[in-house]
Amino acid sequence: MAIEIRQLHPSFVGEVSGVDITRPLGRADVAAIEGGMDRYAVLVFRDQRLTDEQQLAFSRNFGELEFTRGTGISKPGELRLDPAFADVSNLDTNNRPLARDNRRRLYSLGNRLWHSDSSFKAIPATYSLLSGRIVSEKGGETEFADMRSAYDALDVATKAQIEDLVCEHSLLYSRELLGFDLTAEERATMQPVRQRLVRAHPASGRKSLYLASHIGSIIGWPMPEARAFIRDLMEHATQPQFVYAHKWRPWDLVMWDNRQTMHRVRRYDESKPRDMRRTTVGGTEMTVAQAA
Amino acid sequence: MSMSIRPVHPVFVGEVSGVDISQPLTSDQVAAVEAGMDRYAVLAFRDQPLTDEQQLEFSRNFGELEVTLAGQMAKPEDRRLGDRLELGDISNLTARNQIRERDDRSRMYALANRLWHSDASFRAIGAGYTLLHGRVIPGVGGNTEFADMRAAYDALDDATKAEVESLVTEHSIVFSREQIGFADYAPGNEDRLRPVQHPLVITHPVSGRKSLYLSSHIGGIVGWPVPEARAFMRDLMEHATQRQFVYSHAWRVNDLVMWDNRTVMHRARRFNDLKEVRDLRRTSIKGTGLMVQHAQAAE
Numbered sequence: 001m002a003i004e005i006r007q008l009h010p011s012f013v014g015e016v017s018g019v020d021i022t023r024p025l026g027r028a029d030v031a032a033i034e035g036g037m038d039r040y041a042v043l044v045f046r047d048q049r050l051t052d053e054q055q056l057a058f059s060r061n062f063g064e065l066e067f068t069r070g071t072g073i074s075k076p077g078e079l080r081l082d083p084a085f086a087d088v089s090n091l092d093t094n095n096r097p098l099a100r101d102n103r104r105r106l107y108s109l110g111n112r113l114w115h116s117d118s119s120f121k122a123i124p125a126t127y128s129l130l131s132g133r134i135v136s137e138k139g140g141e142t143e144f145a146d147m148r149s150a151y152d153a154l155d156v157a158t159k160a161q162i163e164d165l166v167c168e169h170s171l172l173y174s175r176e177l178l179g180f181d182l183t184a185e186e187r188a189t190m191q192p193v194r195q196r197l198v199r200a201h202p203a204s205g206r207k208s209l210y211l212a213s214h215i216g217s218i219i220g221w222p223m224p225e226a227r228a229f230i231r232d233l234m235e236h237a238t239q240p241q242f243v244y245a246h247k248w249r250p251w252d253l254v255m256w257d258n259r260q261t262m263h264r265v266r267r268y269d270e271s272k273p274r275d276m277r278r279t280t281v282g283g284t285e286m287t288v289a290q291a292a
Numbered sequence: 293m294s295m296s297i298r299p300v301h302p303v304f305v306g307e308v309s310g311v312d313i314s315q316p317l318t319s320d321q322v323a324a325v326e327a328g329m330d331r332y333a334v335l336a337f338r339d340q341p342l343t344d345e346q347q348l349e350f351s352r353n354f355g356e357l358e359v360t361l362a363g364q365m366a367k368p369e370d371r372r373l374g375d376r377l378e379l380g381d382i383s384n385l386t387a388r389n390q391i392r393e394r395d396d397r398s399r400m401y402a403l404a405n406r407l408w409h410s411d412a413s414f415r416a417i418g419a420g421y422t423l424l425h426g427r428v429i430p431g432v433g434g435n436t437e438f439a440d441m442r443a444a445y446d447a448l449d450d451a452t453k454a455e456v457e458s459l460v461t462e463h464s465i466v467f468s469r470e471q472i473g474f475a476d477y478a479p480g481n482e483d484r485l486r487p488v489q490h491p492l493v494i495t496h497p498v499s500g501r502k503s504l505y506l507s508s509h510i511g512g513i514v515g516w517p518v519p520e521a522r523a524f525m526r527d528l529m530e531h532a533t534q535r536q537f538v539y540s541h542a543w544r545v546n547d548l549v550m551w552d553n554r555t556v557m558h559r560a561r562r563f564n565d566l567k568e569v570r571d572l573r574r575t576s577i578k579g580t581g582l583m584v585q586h587a588q589a590a591e
Contacts, residue, residue: 104520177471179511180521216473223473224400231407231472232562260476267527 003032009244012146014040021045022054030061038203041260042144044174044252050131052175056084059129059279066118066280071189073107086278090270097271110174111265114238116258117280119168120214122290128280129255134275135248140268142246144261147208150237166219166288168192173216192216196287201260206272208260209237295321297328301539304440306332313337313548315363322353330498333555334438337548344379344573351423351575358412358419359578361465380574382424384565390451394566397476404468405560407508408533410553411576412466413499414509416488420577424549428542428571433563436541438556441503444532460514462487477494489514494554501577503555504532
């Protein structure tokens with residue numbers, strides 16, 4: 001049975017059928033999925049009952065995996081999953097929902113802001129793969145925004161204005177927006193990195209806006225002007241026509257290209273378990289040279 | 293010729309004709325404008341050349357004038373419009389009428405007007421009406437957008453309406469400026485920066501309609517962890533500023549636009565402020581304080 005992809009949104013997102021990703025993939029299947037990612041930027045696989053090992057093996061088809069960044073928010077012993085996973089659940093190590101004022105919970109609320117995974121790393125991520133193990137019945141959708149269409153829809157003057165802009169990204173900035181108090185030690189792990197605002201996809205050549213709530217400034221701009229401008233761009237880029245909302249079913253795996261999309265999670269009932277496990281494929285190059 | 297109001301948006305905003313607001317108004321005319329505000333929340337008057345004095349005079353028909361926070365916090369020599377603190381300077385000009393430099397502190401402070409807000413919600417008693425008069429308008433951009441907080445409230449689902457009904461929010465000028473990385477306040481302004489509390493849902497005293505009292509000045513919800521409050525506020529702001537609730541006012545010289553801060557939010561859009569002049573003058577009417585009693589009742 002060959003891989004087939006059915007488009008779910010007018011500009012992006014494909015639903016993949018005809019492949020069992022719990023099993024080792026042939027070279028042709030991997031190439032078909034990569035081709036689908038180049039084109040659709042987000043792929044949805046339904047009914048894939050993955051173990052952690054199988055998710056890791058499937059993810060490694062697409063490159064080396066990123067490890068969860070050591071910010072110190074989660075202490076050793078608080079990790080529920082292997083460090084190759086980002087634990088996108090609301091659960092403690094006993095699989096119970098985190099308390100309302102739990103610091104890890106408050107930190108993770110940053111995922112409700114539009115972002116691109118690991119844009120705060122000098123070499124940012126390519127794909128993220130998120131497996132829904134226990135999903136929310138109400139809310140908890142993951143929304144994706146197509147940054148290629150958002151770029152295409154800019155007027156000519158704005159395209160010219162932003163072509164060579166370089167932004168500074170840091171977890172500091174996204175957490176500041178939510179008023180999350182970071183310790184000096186945590187802040188020290190979050191030095192801003194530089195990223196181009198406009199990037200071209202290596203396979204398709206299509207340009208996209210490289211936006212994220214992790215952006216705190218534009219090189220050469222006064223900070224308030226940069227922030228106001230980035231807010232305008234974010235609003236433009238997340239208009240309904242660019243957005244797909246993924247309603248989770250158990251055992252969905254959704255993978256997306258962080259170079260071409262932003263995403264965020266919507267609010268859900270946190271008194272009930274939501275167990276989502278993310279693997280992340282590391283990139284191989286910077287979008288722009290870092291400050292010396 | 294009698295006054296008439298033509299709706300210019302499906303849910304709010306009226307354009308008023310048949311009145312010269314540079315002249316003293318009769319009590320019937322004032323009542324007609326107030327009734328229009330109760331219904332439309334935003335009224336636009338076209339082709340009304342006004343002096344500062346005439347704008348102040350027209351504004352006083354609707355209550356006592358507020359002094360502006362930016363005016364209070366500015367040094368006297370930095371105030372372009374002199375010592376009349378009731379006249380807000382919504383321009384990109386220095387005290388010497390020159391376009392502000394890119395890193396001018398007043399420019400940085402004013403950039404937060406590009407965030408959705410309700411005027412003076414950072415005060416214990418927020419503003420009632422605001423009146424904005426266009427003197428010099430840029431060729432491109434610089435619209436003022438309004439969002440109808442009554443329609444936004446009505447469109448919430450029942451569960452959210454129940455959830456927000458008794459919430460009390462904390463507002464400060466610090467919170468809105470923080471979001472764009474501005475925190476440069478002169479010493480001695482501590483009292484003006486301290487957060488105040490308002491109910492999230494307020495009821496209009498005349499129409500009885502409920503509305504969301506939202507503003508980028510909000511930084512917390514009483515009893516909620518701060519990050520959870522902020523994330524929730526962002527969701528509500530996004531809901532409340534969807535296209536169907538928004539009117540964008542493209543300015544012409546001598547437009548006067550007035551709005552009710554208890555029923556709408558507004559924001560300015562970007563323009564080329566390093567090259568073009570935009571000069572608007574603002575007056576605001578003090579609120580009535582009904583909202584505060586409501587807040588205390590909710591505690």
